Amino acid sequence: MNLIKCKNNHYYDSEKFLSCPHCANQVAEPDIGDIEGANQHRVPTVPSDAYAETAASGRILGRTVGWLVCIDGKMTGDSFILREGDNTIGRAANMDISLPYEPTVSRDRHAIITYDPLHNSFVLHSSEHQEHILCNNKNIRNRRTLKDHDVITLGDCSLLFVALCNTHFRWPEKAINA
DSSP states (O other): OOEEEOTTSOEEETTTOSSOHHHHTSOOOOOGGGTTOTTGGGSOOOOOHHHHHHHHHTOOOOOEEEEEEEEESTTTTOEEEEESEEEEEESSTTSSEEOTTOTTSOSSOSEEEEEETTTTEEEEEEOTTOOOEEETTEEOSSEEEOOTTOEEEETTEEEEEEESSSSSOOOOGGGTTO
């Protein structure tokens, strides 16, 4: 864990996030001063300092392998990226899938979705202290292999699983260590 402080005095783990997740959750207001984009050429298109530092250090977040979309709950309509390896789900900001507005979801590791590139498969894991995780309205005890469009229910929150990596697409193995 590498805690750093952003310009707004929020602390976050720079090994998990390219930029401050607290600042990212703030509602952005559009700048309507240049609504036609006449000054677009003045907007810099360079990566953020956090992205450059992450790339230079060799730390990468991993490639996108799928998504979760909230279809029922306080965060209905929000979507979340799944990456290679473990994807932790909980209310805390340091979770890979952070559901801060879902009070019935545990703060820390309510569930984990793991993508295994070798077997091109997704597995939903319940954490040790969780009993109420459903997949397609059926309780899961320890783990369950996910299929495209499965519905995962954590408390009062339902998430639709959408796989990018499946029988039609998978990332080439040579790019895993690139």
